[in-house]
Amino acid sequence: MVAAIELYFDGDAQARLRRLWDALESAGVPSLREHTHRRHRPHLSLAVARRLDPEPVADAVRGLLPPDGLTVEFTTVGQFPGRVLWLGPTVRPDLLALHLAVHERLSAAGVEVAGVYRPGVWVPHCTVSQQVPWAGLARAVGLCLDALPITASLRSAAVVDHTRGLYRPID
Template sequence: MVAALELYLDVDATRRLRTLWRSLEAEGIPTLGSLHQKHRPHVSLAAAGRIDPHAVADALGDFPVGRGLTLDMDFAGQFVGRVLWLGVTATEDLLAHHRQVHERLAAGGVEVWEHYRPGRWVPHCTVSLRVPNPMMASAIRRCLEILPLRATVTGAAVADHANDISHPL
């Protein structure tokens, strides 16, 4: 199971990403749109097997998570395990914001996976967790069709969809 601190995107970017999900689904490629039926397009700042949303809220206090950030998605990529994603340009503002969030989480005793920590994190918007290997090239081509994509962060939450947790921050 995965819990994450997710940044949510403006209406236009969300619409474009959902359209991408639907087109991939029509081609037989599963996306976050069909996983749990609860996902919405997002960029995760932190993730772990479990995250206590109240501990995160306490650790972050009045820190404006994601507010004022603009995210530019300019490339597609994949992680080992057939994970397909849109890459977010790692701007100084985004990396500084990410670092501040993690400093507060660490001070509050909130544990996250190492690969989401500053210096290791790859900013991305996940499209699919399990693209069939023979379909990866066509899935990447479909992703490239909607790029570049600029998004404004409109909200944040701690989400654990498998356990019906969505705690706005």
């Protein structure tokens, strides 16, 4: 999966997450800082697909992010298969409502997304590493736990397609 609707954090939270990326890199754990094209921003993905056409997707979900943003608090560390390490926010009704609204609009527009991002299945998270070396796992989890909690305001969003190098802000 290489295309997504990503939510971005306020400056303070983004700086804290980038410092965590730096700490992971210093400990020999690859972070998103150095992953693939090296243009990743700390984010929370609402939907992911093999391909998303930026204009129709942005049009479909425009106006859903509250004007004052949405506050989340990262309080947990988790891991997905493939040694993907992430921070998880406390799940709140407003975050779930935003996620559901995005998927309702995407479905109405005929946009297919990955099953693990659909309502009722989605695990909200901010990925910090895509491939934690087994030997560095305990250290990586410790660095993540030391960084928590992180309160973040979700302030902006974009449709991104990393394979095609596309980035389309959502108004």
